[in-house]
Amino acid sequence: MKTLTILGSTGSIGRQTLDVVSHAEGRLKIYALAADKNVRLMEEQARLFQPEVVVMMDEPAASDLRGRLRDLPIKVAQGMEGIINSVVAEKVDIVVTALSGRVGLEPTLSAIAAGKTIALANKETLVAGGDLVMSAAEKNGCKILPVDSEHSAIFQCLEESPETIEKIILTASGGPFFGWTKEKLDTVTLEKALCHPNWEMGAKITIDSSTMMNKGLEVIEAHHLFALEYDAIEVLIHPQSVIHSMVEYQDGSVLAQLGRPDMRLPIQYALSYPTRWKNPFERLNLRGKTLTFHEPDFEAFPALALAYQVGRRGGTLPAVMNAANEVVVLAFLQKKVSYPAIINIVKKVCSEHYVLDNLDLGSILDADNWARQRAEELISGF
Structure with missing residues (x-):
């Protein structure tokens, strides 16, 4: 049995991680759940999964949650100190970092220093501090297992012979505005930007997907995770989101990882690694499907070009x-x-x-x- 701390349990990735836990047939156990200030959902999660600790970043939310959970033997902590304590606890095997934004950097470094395995769903951690994080992981002998669907796909394809890589190919859905011109993008409304065609995600990452900044962040993340130069990281638009990414080897062979656009699959792989567990999730059906691929439009979506430039610097x-x-x-x-x-x-x-x-x-x-x-x-x- 593996024991988890989940940072960001009330967010999209956190909720799907708990769904994976609920289907894991006793192979996963929750030590701690942490979130910002969604007290109602955290109470539901705490009552269902019975962790030893729950943490709220927001102080009033922590106070409210203590009152709600006073009938249970669950410790309620607060703030960054509470989060760091929840990841370094001796009982914890894996820390799922699904907090949104740069706030995930400090607890990730603390978990690595404590020798924990990291299931990384917070790409901003590697964007902001990739050199520090990867150096610390190597020093402490810690595994960093990617949860992003694209990086999980690459990780799975690299199990063959990583020393013979020519390049990696990150696929991107293109978001809700694939094919739009720069002029047409000037008319985008919030409501349109929040309508992703394939994935169910939080608001921030959905907007990032629409601007393609999300893919730019993933390029920088891939650079750190797989120790590749930026010239060896290619982005390819794949609107169907069936191929999650590919690896091209020096002999011209290309390995791809395919699956439904369901984040529970890469989450489960990170938690089950190095094995694979059976689950009841819907299977990919390729009958009648057409898969298409396109070059990204760097002029209409300059965030992607900026990320390459920033990453190289x-x-x-x-x-x-x-x-x-x-x-x-x-x-x-x-x-x-x-x-x-x-x-x-x-x-x-x-x-x-x-x-x-x-x-x-x-x-x-x-x-x-x-x-x-x-x-x-x-x-x-x-």
Whole structure:
């Protein structure tokens, strides 16, 4: 039996992780659940899965939850200290990092320092601090198992002979605006941007998918996870979301991983690795299906080009791009800025940043804080 701490249990990935746990036939156990401030859902999860600890980042939410769970022997903790304690606990085998945004970096580093296996669903952690995270994982002998469907696909294909890779091919659905021109994208509304054609995801990642920033973040994540140069990471639009990614080897052979667009599959693989467990989830049916592939439009979706540029420069710049994007996407969700303003503000923040190399956690957090403040200043001008 493997014991889990799930960070972000009330979010989309967290909820689907708990669904995997419920179908695991006793092979998975929950030690701790952590979230921001969704008290109602956290109470439901706590009563159903009976963890030893639940953590709320928000202090009033933690206080409310203590009252709701006073009839159960469950400890309610709060804040980053509570989250870090939940990942380093001796009983924990695997930490599922499904918190949204850069906030996942510190608990991930703490879990690695404690020797835990990381089921990584928080791409921003590697975007902001990939060099630190991968170095720490190597030093402590920790496995980082990708949960993103694309990186899970690559990880599965790499089990053959990773030393003979020519390149990896990250597939992208193209989001709700595949084929749209730059001019047409100026008319995008919040409601349209939240309608992803294939995947059920949280609001932030759904907007990132529509701008293709999500794929840009995944390019940087892949660079760190698989130790590949950016020239060996290709993006290919695949609207059907059946092939989740591919690996091309030096002899010209290409291995692809296929499956339904169901995040429970890569989640379960990360939790069951190195074995595979049977489950009752719907199977892929290829009869009558047509699979198509297209080059990405870097002009209409400049976020992808920016991510390549930022990733190649490295240093504190990826953390700045990620932080600015988090702030501006939230502003878009709150209808404070237009859709085109998302990438325009992110690009401006990146262009103004003085990049630092030789990173540590402090320099990354300082860059992150600067980018958030600068993005807020630019948003206030809209």
